[in-house]
Amino acid sequence: MRDTRRTALVVGASRTLGLGIAAEYLRRDWDVIGTVRGSRPTALHDLLDKAEGRLTVESLEMTDPAELSALRDRLAGRTLDLLFVNAAITRGDLPIGEVPTEMFTEVMVTNALSPLRVVETLRPLVAPTGTIGVMSSSQGSVSLNTWGGQDLYRASKSALNQLMRCEAARHAEDGRTMLLMDPGWVRTELGGPEAELSVEESVPGVVATIESHRGAGGLHFVDHLGETVPW
Incomplete structure (x- = not known):
């Protein structure tokens, strides 16, 4: 019989929003698996002593398919x-005509292609009525870009949204809930120092929104207040 305590896997949990989400689920008495890049200690490791065995830290370079396959093998037999x-990068605010090809490729691979590789590779581990979410942004909304x-x-977040829509359509009969999450404008490396929200202000809403959609099925583009974000 499966343990009644629920399990969350947070990919990209070493700092800021990912770290906050992992910590929030630990506070809610979940088992948490968090991934970090490389083997150096991170702020996520600092939570191990207080987690009473409910936190597992895994190493994952999300853009490396071999590392992703190895993680899937290590987690075989677990149900999520x-x-x-959560992972994403930015490389500054350049007009698209000034973006080098290598930069374009790096951001698209990290922000759009790799999250969907994670979803497709680890989907079989997610419970039939479980939730699959990725961190999107209102900046990925075409209609809001005025x-x-x-x-x-x-562009990378819009591509992520479209790829998640493809994934949802491909698995239209699947009972799992899929979420594109907009955390609000948060003071992180991505959001900058002028952003409206701290991580501590955003994360409880993010997790509450994830939990409010549990069992809903289908694909939803929502923000940290539970409101629908227009495509």
């Missing part, structure tokens, strides 16, 4: 109630 992919800027980052 939540798979949440002032421009952040061309490459916006």
Whole structure:
């Protein structure tokens, strides 16, 4: 019989929003698996002593398919109630005509292709009525883009949203819930120092929104207040 305590896998949990989400689920008495890049100690490791055995830290370079396959093999036999992919990068606010090809490729691979590889590779581990979420952004909304800027980052999040829609359509009969999550404008490396929200202000809403959609099925683009974000 399966342990009644639920399990969340948070990909990209070493700092800021990913770390906050992992910590929030620990506070809610979940078992948490968090991934970090490389083997150096991170702020996630600092939670191990207080987690009373409920936290596992795994190493994953999300853009490396071999590392992703190895993680899947290490987690074989575990059932996830939540798979949440948080990792993303930005490379500054350049007009698209000034973006080098290598930069375009790096951001698209990290922000759009790799999260969907994670979803497709680890989907079999997610419970039949579990939740699969990725961290998106209102900047990925085409209809909300009325002032421009952040061309490459916006494009990568729009691509992520479209790929998640493809994934949802491919698994239309699947009972799992899929979420594109907008955390709000948060003071992180991505959001910058002028952002409206701290991580501590955003994360409880993010987790509450994830939990409010548990068992809903289908694909939802929502923000940290539980509101629908227009495509």
